[in-house]
Amino acid sequence: MSELPDYRKPPVVEVAAGLQFGAIQGLTGPRVGSYWSLIREDFPQVQEQPPISHIVELPAGKIPEQMPEVRVSMVPPLPRTWFVSADGTAIIQVQQDRFHYNWRKLRPEQEYPRYPTVKQAFFKHWDGFWRFLTAEGLAAPEIDQCELVYVNVVPKGEGWETVSDLSELFTVFKWRARGDFLPEPEGMSGALHFGWPDGKGRLHAELVPVRIEADNREAAQFRLISRGRPDSTDAKSIDAWFDKAREWIVRGFAALTDSKGDELWERIS
Numbered sequence: 593m594s595e596l597p598d599y600r601k602p603p604v605v606e607v608a609a610g611l612q613f614g615a616i617q618g619l620t621g622p623r624v625g626s627y628w629s630l631i632r633e634d635f636p637q638v639q640e641q642p643p644i645s646h647i648v649e650l651p652a653g654k655i656p657e658q659m660p661e662v663r664v665s666m667v668p669p670l671p672r673t674w675f676v677s678a679d680g681t682a683i684i685q686v687q688q689d690r691f692h693y694n695w696r697k698l699r700p701e702q703e704y705p706r707y708p709t710v711k712q713a714f715f716k717h718w719d720g721f722w723r724f725l726t727a728e729g730l731a732a733p734e735i736d737q738c739e740l741v742y743v744n745v746v747p748k749g750e751g752w753e754t755v756s757d758l759s760e761l762f763t764v765f766k767w768r769a770r771g772d773f774l775p776e777p778e779g780m781s782g783a784l785h786f787g788w789p790d791g792k793g794r795l796h797a798e799l800v801p802v803r804i805e806a807d808n809r810e811a812a813q814f815r816l817i818s819r820g821r822p823d824s825t826d827a828k829s830i831d832a833w834f835d836k837a838r839e840w841i842v843r844g845f846a847a848l849t850d851s852k853g854d855e856l857w858e859r860i861s
Contacts, residue, residue: 596839597846600858603814604704606743609714609834610685610692612646613733616725619688624673627686627724631717635675635684643672643687648737649794649820652787684717691733693717707838714834715827735825738793740818740837742845745802748810751856755780758812760852764799780812784848788840793820793833795840797848814848816841 628638672687681702685692693714695705725732752758755777759766765782779801786795796817804811818837822829846859853859 595861596842597859598861599854600860602704602857603744603746604742605697605745606694606741607704607707607710608692608694608739608741608743609711610690610739610741611718611733611735611830612648612690612737612739613735615688616730616733618728618730619670619725621670623728623730624670624686626728627721628673628675630720630724631675631684635677635682637674637676637678637680639674639676640671641674641685643669644690646689647819652791682713684721686721691718691721692739711831711834711838715831735830736821737819738822738830738833738837740834740841742816742841744814744816744845745804746812746814746856747804748812751852752812758799760850761856762799762812762814762848762853763850764797764814764848786840786844788820788836792823793818793837793840795844797844814845816844 628635670688672685672690675684675686676682680698681696683692683694683696685694693710695710695713697704722732746752746761751761756767758780764784765780767777767780781798781800783796783798786797788794796815796819798813798815798817800813800815802811802813803809818840820833820837822833
């Protein structure tokens with residue numbers, strides 16, 4: 593297998609590695625607070641977010657849909673809790689059926705620490721969370737999905753000015769109209785889905801318009817998600833799954849971006 597594509601200045605602004613499992617009974621709000629006490633020195637900020645739906649990749653040819661969950665219960669679901677590092681660049685996310693670690697870029701001069709660093713941090717904190725559950729007498733998580741997400745953002749003015757220009761950066765989007773009735777489109781969005789040949793995962797590629805919060809500038813967000821099930825739920829199998837997921841994301845990014853992007857992001861392999 594040839595080496596993976598690499599870029600000196602990739603447009604990645606966020607990477608998230610996560611595991612999904614059956615809801616952990618007994619993982620209550622107070623217990624989540626107890627977990628925070630163990631990591632609070634490194635993650636002093638806490639936020640509550642709406643929970644993420646439970647998503648399982650379906651067999652080849654079928655795309656999973658995020659359908660509203662019907663819960664027969666008088667108790668509302670626990671929120672998703674963010675534990676945020678002091679500088680805001682690292683996040684641990686915990687909910688009853690998920691654990692995620694995120695790195696995110698908050699300043700223009702901030703460099704992406706690269707995948708091995710993010711993966712190492714994920715496993716470090718996942719191991720700590722597992723040990724916490726064991727110490728609390730809670731059941732071990734029954735993992736049913738792994739997920740790796742890369743979020744790329746390309747601001748307007750950096751390689752594109754109009755929606756049509758995006759077709760020179762992303763092969764996933766090619767704007768062409770028959771005849772001259774339609775004007776230049778005001779916005780764009782699109783998604784493609786690719787099953788892994790071995791059936792153990794799927795790559796989702798999504799291109800959508802966004803605005804950068806810091807300066808309200810228009811931007812194109814290109815999000816790549818690998819999701820699937822490892823051969824086993826031991827650490828070695830999960831590690832191997834993440835490496836394959838990363839390969840699909842990196843090779844997928846190279847396949848779905850054009851030569852203008854190679855120049856803009858300084859492709860070196």
